[in-house]
Amino acid sequence: MAFKNDEYYMGIAMELAREAADDGETPVGAVIVKSDGSIAGKGRNSRERSRNALCHAEIAAINEACQVLGGWRLHGCTMYVTLEPCPMCAGAIINSRIDRVVFAACDPRSGSAGSVTDLFKLGYCHRPELSSGIMEQESRKLLKNFFSELRRKNQKMSGIKTVEAKTSEQIKKIAAMADEIWHEWFPSIISEEQINYMLDKFQSESAVTHQIEHENYRYFIIMSGGEYVGYTAIRPDNDGRLFLSKIYIKKEHRRKGYGKAVFGYLKEICRENGMHAIWLTVNKHNDDSINVYKKCGFRIIGEDVTDIGSGYVMDDYFFQLDV
Numbered sequence: 001m002a003f004k005n006d007e008y009y010m011g012i013a014m015e016l017a018r019e020a021a022d023d024g025e026t027p028v029g030a031v032i033v034k035s036d037g038s039i040a041g042k043g044r045n046s047r048e049r050s051r052n053a054l055c056h057a058e059i060a061a062i063n064e065a066c067q068v069l070g071g072w073r074l075h076g077c078t079m080y081v082t083l084e085p086c087p088m089c090a091g092a093i094i095n096s097r098i099d100r101v102v103f104a105a106c107d108p109r110s111g112s113a114g115s116v117t118d119l120f121k122l123g124y125c126h127r128p129e130l131s132s133g134i135m136e137q138e139s140r141k142l143l144k145n146f147f148s149e150l151r152r153k154n155q156k157m158s159g160i161k162t163v164e165a166k167t168s169e170q171i172k173k174i175a176a177m178a179d180e181i182w183h184e185w186f187p188s189i190i191s192e193e194q195i196n197y198m199l200d201k202f203q204s205e206s207a208v209t210h211q212i213e214h215e216n217y218r219y220f221i222i223m224s225g226g227e228y229v230g231y232t233a234i235r236p237d238n239d240g241r242l243f244l245s246k247i248y249i250k251k252e253h254r255r256k257g258y259g260k261a262v263f264g265y266l267k268e269i270c271r272e273n274g275m276h277a278i279w280l281t282v283n284k285h286n287d288d289s290i291n292v293y294k295k296c297g298f299r300i301i302g303e304d305v306t307d308i309g310s311g312y313v314m315d316d317y318f319f320q321l322d323v
């Protein structure tokens, strides 16, 4: 059997990734090929189904190849994998002495062959040759479709729909919801004057428009059964975190699990865009919100007092949720 080209074997790995997606798993597939072109091992992600953090595509393929070849040394073998290996898999590749690794798409979140770190350059006992970018677009598309489909399903299950605010009508609706919710929620925490000052400065139609157009913010209207139930605003930061700027649910729609559904939606946005955490600021006296964030897995990472002008300050905790 003659060795075929990289695209051919990556195509097989891509097929395995598709299989994983059909099974509800993040689509990643891997195949290990001997120097004579024969396939020694195949694997695909099965972390959800196995309920096991070790069940990555590369580990499954290495496992099979070791059995097929009757030893732990996979000298002369090439691994084709649809996504850049994580630290665990990069470690397993080093330990199994695979000669060459070819991956399709980079993984900015946990890729350890150049994205977050490059374990193959750190001077371990074995250094595989590395190629990337083969069928990158296909892999990216597969991942993107998988996450958007997952988001659609989750939203359907949770009963919410998020609509990104783009038109002035939608932004007006957000400003109106802010006015209603802030005047109902904040009087026990900050003065009426400060509420009005902050609404004008941060949540008026012109302020929101400015944030969207010039400050990289995205606003989403949260809907359920055709009703407006609240809104949320996010901003992707350069350090790989998603800043959750606002999340407000109207009074009559609280305690229905909508907030939790929005967090689920934001986590998917993070995963899809290779971000590793969601962070937010919350007023130190906003006990109810603090409790909700803690319940959702957020932890305090800092605190600060910010001067917002006109003699007002924001006395906040910083919370973070790792995704």
Ligand SMILES: [Zn+2]
Pocket: 056, 057, 058, 085, 086, 087, 088, 089, 090
């Ligand atoms: Zn892995």
